[in-house]
Amino acid sequence: MARTVRFHEVGGPEVLRLEDVEVGEPGPDEVAIRVEAIGLNRAEVMFRSGQYIEPVKQFPTGLGSEAAGVIDAVGAHVTGFEIGAPVSVVPAFSMNDYGVYGERVIVPAAAVVHRPEGLDAVAGAAVWMPYLTSYGALVEVGALRAGDTVVITAASSSVGLAAIQTALRVGAVPIATTRAAAKKDALLAAGAAHVVVTEEEDVVARVLDLTGGRGAELVFDAIAGPGVLELAKAVAAGGTLMEYGVLSGEPTPYPGFALGMPALNMRTYTLFETTGDPQRLRRGEAFVASGLRSGAFRPVVDRVFDLDEIVEAHRYMEAGTQVGKIVVRVDQ
Numbered sequence: 001m002a003r004t005v006r007f008h009e010v011g012g013p014e015v016l017r018l019e020d021v022e023v024g025e026p027g028p029d030e031v032a033i034r035v036e037a038i039g040l041n042r043a044e045v046m047f048r049s050g051q052y053i054e055p056v057k058q059f060p061t062g063l064g065s066e067a068a069g070v071i072d073a074v075g076a077h078v079t080g081f082e083i084g085a086p087v088s089v090v091p092a093f094s095m096n097d098y099g100v101y102g103e104r105v106i107v108p109a110a111a112v113v114h115r116p117e118g119l120d121a122v123a124g125a126a127v128w129m130p131y132l133t134s135y136g137a138l139v140e141v142g143a144l145r146a147g148d149t150v151v152i153t154a155a156s157s158s159v160g161l162a163a164i165q166t167a168l169r170v171g172a173v174p175i176a177t178t179r180a181a182a183k184k185d186a187l188l189a190a191g192a193a194h195v196v197v198t199e200e201e202d203v204v205a206r207v208l209d210l211t212g213g214r215g216a217e218l219v220f221d222a223i224a225g226p227g228v229l230e231l232a233k234a235v236a237a238g239g240t241l242m243e244y245g246v247l248s249g250e251p252t253p254y255p256g257f258a259l260g261m262p263a264l265n266m267r268t269y270t271l272f273e274t275t276g277d278p279q280r281l282r283r284g285e286a287f288v289a290s291g292l293r294s295g296a297f298r299p300v301v302d303r304v305f306d307l308d309e310i311v312e313a314h315r316y317m318e319a320g321t322q323v324g325k326i327v328v329r330v331d332q
Contacts, residue, residue, distance in 0.1 A: 004102035005310050006060040010050035013314035018307065019060075023104045025073055031081055031109050032073040033089065036121035038100055038307075038328040039066035040317055041129055042157075042245065047095050048314070051249065054094060062099025065091035068115060068124030069330075078109040086115040090128045092275035101310065103330055111275065116289050126299040126325035129271065130162035131288040132281075134220075136274030137242055138166050139287070141267075142218045146171030149211050151203075151234060154222040154247060155192065156183045158325040161300050163220055164191045169296045175210060177203060186323045190300070207234040215239060225250035229258055232266070240265040300324030306331070 004021040026032045044063045046052040067089045071081050081087065089100055092111035100107065115124045138144045144167065152163045155176030167174035168191050176192035178184065184195045196206045207216055215236035221228065225248025228241065232255035235241050241264065243252065256264050274280045291297035302322035305313040307330045317326050 002102050002104040003307065004062060004099075004105075005064070005307070006062050006099075006101075007048055008060045010048065010056060012049065013311045013318070015048065016311050016314060017060075018310065021102065023102070023106060026075040026078075026106050028075045028077040029109055030075045030106050031071055031078055031112055032104060032106050033067065033069040033087065033100075033112070034072045034104055035067050035069040035100060035102060035330045037068045037125035037330060038064055039068075039125035039129060039158075040064075040313060040326040040328060041066060041091070042247070042317070043091075044095070044101075045314060045317055054096065057096045061096065062101055063095050064099050064101040065089065065093065065095060065111075066125060066129045067100035067105070068121040072104060075109065081109065081112065081114075086121075086124070087112050088115050088124045088128050090132060090275050090281075091271050092281075101307075101328075103307070110278070113281075113285050116292055119292065122301060122304060122327050122329065123299050125327050126158065126301050127288065127292070127297075130158040130299070130325065131166065131291070131297060132274050132284045133159050133244065133271045134163040134166040135284045135287050136271065136280060137220060137244060137269045138163060138172075138218065139170065140274065140280055140283070141269060142220070142240060142242060144170055144172050144218055148172045148217040149175060149207075149214075149236075150218040150220055151175045151177065151207055151216045151231075152192075152220050153177045153231070154245070155187055155195075156323045157222065158300065159222065159244070161187075161190050161324055162297070165291070165297050169291060175207060175216065183323060204230060204233045211236070218242060220244065223247045224252040226253060228252055228266075229255045232256075232259055232262075232264055235262075235264055237263045238265070240267065242267055242269050244269045301327055303327075304329055
């Protein structure tokens with residue numbers, strides 16, 4: 001039996017329960033992991049509350065897709081992982097099929113990567129989702145190059161901070177946006193070339209001013225909603241407005257026609273484009289690991305909770321005050 005977080009109905013953080021669950025043994029293409037730390041993501045909040053892109057199919061259900069731990073058992077077809085090896089789980093599966101909020105979990109072997117030497121469990125649960133997301137979006141899909149400008153909204157999130165560092169690593173210029181001035185210094189310290197405080201400044205005017213009227217080659221947006229009508233004005237001709245989140249919770253219009261049909265590319269992006277493609281995942285894993293070794297990537301952990309504080313951890317994430325990753329520690 002393993003203590004596992006599940007919920008029996010959609011709702012607020014209070015629906016999360018810590019229950020003893022029989023985990024069993026991994027199937028042919030799966031591994032079992034003794035979890036040491038769990039990385040929290042906005043997707044879990046939305047899944048739990050019934051607002052995710054994929055609804056809950058059956059109750060009770062677990063949740064979570066990012067964790068660090070050690071291999072406890074391997075399936076018959078699995079190679080490359082030994083019992084006791086330190087690993088991390090990357091989001092590469094539906095939470096209707098697997099979840100990592102627990103002491104011992106089973107996940108697909110394809111969603112597991114070796115944890116780089118010297119990376120502890122907390123950092124190992126904080127690295128992969130943010131950096132693989134930013135790598136896939138900015139490098140693989142966005143083709144961001146040296147000298148390009150990228151606008152990063154909701155930049156104090158773990159993905160936002162990773163995107164700043166990813167942009168710097170390829171020689172691009174990251175412009176971070178945040179609602180309130182309280183996070184400005186933290187974003188500058190994280191490497192943002194410029195910070196736009198949206199409650200005080202006009203984002204479009206500031207971006208155009210900083211780029212000499214050209215606009216940004218890429219806008220990496222976690223908010224979506226009606227604000228894209230304005231945000232699209234900050235995209236350079238032929239540039240891309242990339243939507244990877246919907247924090248606004250509102251319908252998102254296509255801005256091209258309202259703006260007079262400029263040379264605008266607009267697309268959605270999810271991490272599964274990277275983790276679901278073995279070749280991209282291999283390149284992303286190498287990119288992140290080398291960034292960690294060189295010191296170019298420095299995962300930011302805002303706060304660590306214990307597993308029995310999972311409700312409080314979800315409440316903290318919903319408050320939106322964090323700068324960086326929220327991690328839950330699992331004591332074995």
